[in-house]
Amino acid sequence: MVKIYYYKEDDSPMTAPHDSGEPVAAEELEKLGVFYKYIDSQASVDNLATERQYKNRDYITLDGATFPGGEEALNAKLDVFFNEHIHEDEEIRYIIDGTGYFDVRDNNDRWVRTLVEKYDLLILPAGIYHRFTLTDDKFVKALRLFKDEPKWVALNRIDGNTESNEFRKEYFASLSS
Ligand SMILES: CSCCC(=O)/C(O)=C/O
Numbered sequence: 001m002v003k004i005y006y007y008k009e010d011d012s013p014m015t016a017p018h019d020s021g022e023p024v025a026a027e028e029l030e031k032l033g034v035f036y037k038y039i040d041s042q043a044s045v046d047n048l049a050t051e052r053q054y055k056n057r058d059y060i061t062l063d064g065a066t067f068p069g070g071e072e073a074l075n076a077k078l079d080v081f082f083n084e085h086i087h088e089d090e091e092i093r094y095i096i097d098g099t100g101y102f103d104v105r106d107n108n109d110r111w112v113r114t115l116v117e118k119y120d121l122l123i124l125p126a127g128i129y130h131r132f133t134l135t136d137d138k139f140v141k142a143l144r145l146f147k148d149e150p151k152w153v154a155l156n157r158i159d160g161n162t163e164s165n166e167f168r169k170e171y172f173a174s175l176s177s
């Protein structure tokens, strides 16, 4: 069962739960434009991808035990994923095995954390600020689906990064229209 809740800021590592004890309903996540589905068949994932006109995909494994370059390289990769960012297109993440946390910003800039595990699928809309990390188990295998030609470059949120801030304003405006 997926677990969604407000993130608690504290000194524990990013891979700790940071559970504020304040749950968030999947419907609230949907209001932010993020869709959660539990899908236990690859064929259904493929159908969804076709319906939504996804053209590209890759598989990613983040595993403390096997990551090329070892744990240091994995931690560097996790730092990239945990740096708040947006994608220019809608993207899907489907968990094949393991666990992880996706954090998305709500309209008040509070982090909403979703604990994802095997067969959980998230549709992240274009322009939502988010980040990802592993849980303390330090293992996930996921399918990443991209609408278009692979755009691996994510726009990071940096003060003064007007390009991404403009993108974000447009995104929230589009939710209310
Ligand atoms: C488990 S998917 C790897 C992380 C990723 O692709 C992403 O976009 C994080 O924000």
Ligand SMILES: [Fe+2]
Binding pocket: 085, 086, 087, 130, 131, 132, 154
């Ligand atoms: Fe991302």
